[in-house]
Amino acid sequence: MNQFSARRHEPYTLTEFRIPMSDLNVVELNGEQRDLLLRSLRYIRSSVLLRPELPTEESVQKRTQNLQEVEALISHLNDSPKTSTVTA
Numbered sequence: 001m002n003q004f005s006a007r008r009h010e011p012y013t014l015t016e017f018r019i020p021m022s023d024l025n026v027v028e029l030n031g032e033q034r035d036l037l038l039r040s041l042r043y044i045r046s047s048v049l050l051r052p053e054l055p056t057e058e059s060v061q062k063r064t065q066n067l068q069e070v071e072a073l074i075s076h077l078n079d080s081p082k083t084s085t086v087t088a
Contacts, residue, residue: 038077045070 029037048066053059 034077034080038074041070041074041077045074 045067048063048070051063053063
């Protein structure tokens with residue numbers, strides 16, 4: 001079985017898709033695209049908060065880390081001009 005045919009049963013986490021901080025991604029967004037991205041990030045934040053799981057020390061730490069990552073992206077987009085290039 002190769003990596004594309006393997007089925008994954010557990011959900012992905014935000015940290016699995018983390019980009020090293022030394023890498024820069026520049027994305028040009030218009031106002032509508034920026035607003036859509038912000039709404040999507042808020043939806044992700046809500047899904048992290050509402051995900052049912054036992055409150056173990058590890059799960060609380062993981063949830064907190066995921067929420068901080070989403071909040072950092074939201075803050076970065078909110079602090080950027082509405083019709084310019086966003087550097088992520």
